[in-house]
Amino acid sequence: MRANHYGSAAVVSSAGHVLCYVYLLHCNILKARGFGLDTIPFNEVQTSISMDLVKSGPNVSANITDMKTRVSELAGHGPPTYPIIGCLISFYKNRTRLIDWYTELIAESDTNTIVINRLGTRRTVVTANSENVEYMLKTNFNNFPKGKPFTEILGDFLGYGIFNVDGELWRIQRKLASQAFSTNSLREFVMSTLEEEVENRFLPSLESLAAASAVVDLQDLLRRLSFNMICKVSLGVDHCVLDPSQLVSPPNKAFDMASEICAKRGAAPLLLVWKVKKWLGVGSEKKLRDAVEEVHAYIEEIIRNRKKKMDESQENCGEDLLSRLILAGCDEEVIRDMIINFIMAGRDTTSAAMTWLFWLLSCHPVIEQELLKEIQKNDKILSDYESLEGLKLLKASLCESMSLYPPVAWDSKHAMVDDMLPDGTLVQAGDRVTYFPYGMGRMEALWGKDCIEFRPSRWFIEPSHQGGSLKKVSPYKFPVFQAGPRICLGRDMAFIQMKYVVASILRQFEIKPIGSEKPIFVPLLTAHMAGGLKVLIKKRDHSI
Incomplete structure (x- = not known):
């Protein structure tokens, strides 16, 4: 039956005006959960209203107060929201600082979860609650796939690759990739490639x-290095130019263009x-179309x-991922999409993390000196896995940097069926549910009152003894490499690099x-640093 705000809801003894008011509240609840006015089940709403009034007896005002609370709980904490346009006004005002705006809203929420409704999109739940993250990424993993809205945004670029x-x-792709990443030969190939690229x-x-005492963009240098590394490991090719005075290679530039435009689609x-x-x-x-065509070609x-x-040599041409995928008998289009996905995953994530770490160390020279001492203790030769494993303060510093400035600031899933998160937030089928690593790194509930300070010691069992x-920090508290069944397969390699x-x-x-x-x-x-990180590079007086 079509819902009518001015009809049947007006006749329950002398409390008719109260019933109308409560009915409107119920309509708002249902609207917040994704129903249109034409689909609101009036008979069920009317029955629910009548029962609420009967239960309250003469204390109608108290009942209304309670129902207002229930509306708030169902709608969720979030920005000012209006009929039809939702929070579009607030969203537009904060479009240049969305992540900080979301972080502020989440910090004000008792559950560290907010609900965003805006014109033209499905309801969005954004959470920095680690229990919710675990529920999404592990406990009820099958109810939170990437979903069509997400894959549609990235599909032109990432195609049918593993991340999309x-x-x-x-x-199928996860199994193929897992087999490749688990081999000792690939780890050895990564280490030898890394040593050659860095040292030579x-x-x-x-x-x-x-x-030359030249001012240079460190972020650009690190991105060039990372792109060359991932191209060698994935494709076995070398097309990157490390000299900052020379132009970025066309494939690298095309990757930049495609990833930037796809990201702006979603925002x-x-x-x-x-x-x-x-x-x-x-x-x-x-x-975007031109950039994708160039990358594909x-x-x-x-x-x-x-x-x-x-085919001509009848030999395995190398240890890179491309050779492994060809030997596995994969279709060319599948190989192309998988390689593009791996390059995207490994190209900017490590360079972004390192860029932010160098800036943070410049603000905390004492920690930088402690890192130098640790490197000295673990010998000058760093090309073996064991030596790198011994750099614990360096790993803690990288983790702290990525907690504050995660390479992937947020990641979204889409609910298959109605659900409820552990903090009580209702999720409607089709809702976009986003976990928010950037906000999580700034939540006192997770990291304490000094959460926004750069303090690598928090990653040690005894903070005063570095x-x-x-x-062992839960990946659901620190999900920069995802967690659960989709946890990043290249996590260990990223830390090595x-x-x-x-x-x-x-x-x-x-x-x-x-x-x-x-x-x-x-x-x-x-993520990246706007405008890069302009630095002067100076040779140390006493190399350690």
Whole structure:
């Protein structure tokens, strides 16, 4: 039956006006849960209202107060929300600082969870509650896939790769990737590639920059290094230019363009805008199409050449992921999409984490000196896994940096069926449910009152003894590498690369940022520092 605000709800003895008011509250509850006015089940609402009034007897006002509380609980904590447009006004006002706005709202919420309703999108639940994160990523994993809305945003770029699919297609790729990442030969290949790239290219480049006293963008340097590393490990090719005076390679630039535009699709106040632009083939969507075509052409040519070489030589052409996927008999399109996904995962995440760490160390010279001592204790040779494992303070510093400035600021799933999170937040089928690592790193409930301070000692069992053992922190409290069945397979390799690079730089060079302004955190598909990190590189007087 069609709901009618002015009809049947007006006749329950002398409390008719009260019944109308309560009915409107129930309508608001249902609207908050995704129902349109035409679909509100009036008979059920009327029965519920009548029972509420009967239970309250003469104390109607007390009942109404209680019902207001229930409306608030169902709607969830969030920004000011209005009919039809939702929180579009607040969203637009805060569009340049969304993550800090969300963090402020979440910090004000008793459950560290908020609900966002805005025009043109499904209801969005954003949480920094570790119990909710565990529930989404593990306990009820099957109810929270990526979902069509997410895969639609990234589909043009990531295709049917492992980070953009669900169900059986994800399980098949996950199994293939897991087998590849678990081999000792791949770990050895990563270590040898890392040593060659850093010692023979990256450090000599820093030597030249230090000798010239040139101001350089450290973020750009680290991104070039990371892109070259991931291309060698994934594709077995070398197309990156480490010299900052030379232009970024075309494939690298195309990756930048595609990832940036895809990220802006998801953050747009009105999602319909990018869909119209795509249909018309104009503006940013035309740039995205061109960038994706360039990336596809680049990867596909490498795949064809590698397959031809392998067919002709009848030999395994290398230990890289591409050779492994070809030997596994994967279709070319599947290989292309998987490789693009792996490059995206490994290209910017490590460089972003290292960039923020160097800035934080410049603000905390005492911690930097402690790191230098640790590196000295663990010998100058860092190219073996065991030596890198001994750099505990460095790992703690990286974790602390990523807690405050996570490479992936937030990640979204979409509920398959109605659900309730552990903190009592109601989830409707189709709702977007986002866990928020950036906000989690700023929650007192998780990290204490000093949560926004850079304090690596919090990662040790005994905070005052940084030579001790590291804590085993729940991945649901620190989900920068995801957690549960979709936990990042390259997590250990990422730490190996970051430790090796940071230790190699620190023991030979001083990194001095130019200017005193706090950098701006930009959360795209992977986060970065707005404008980069301009630094002077100085050779240390006594290399350790």
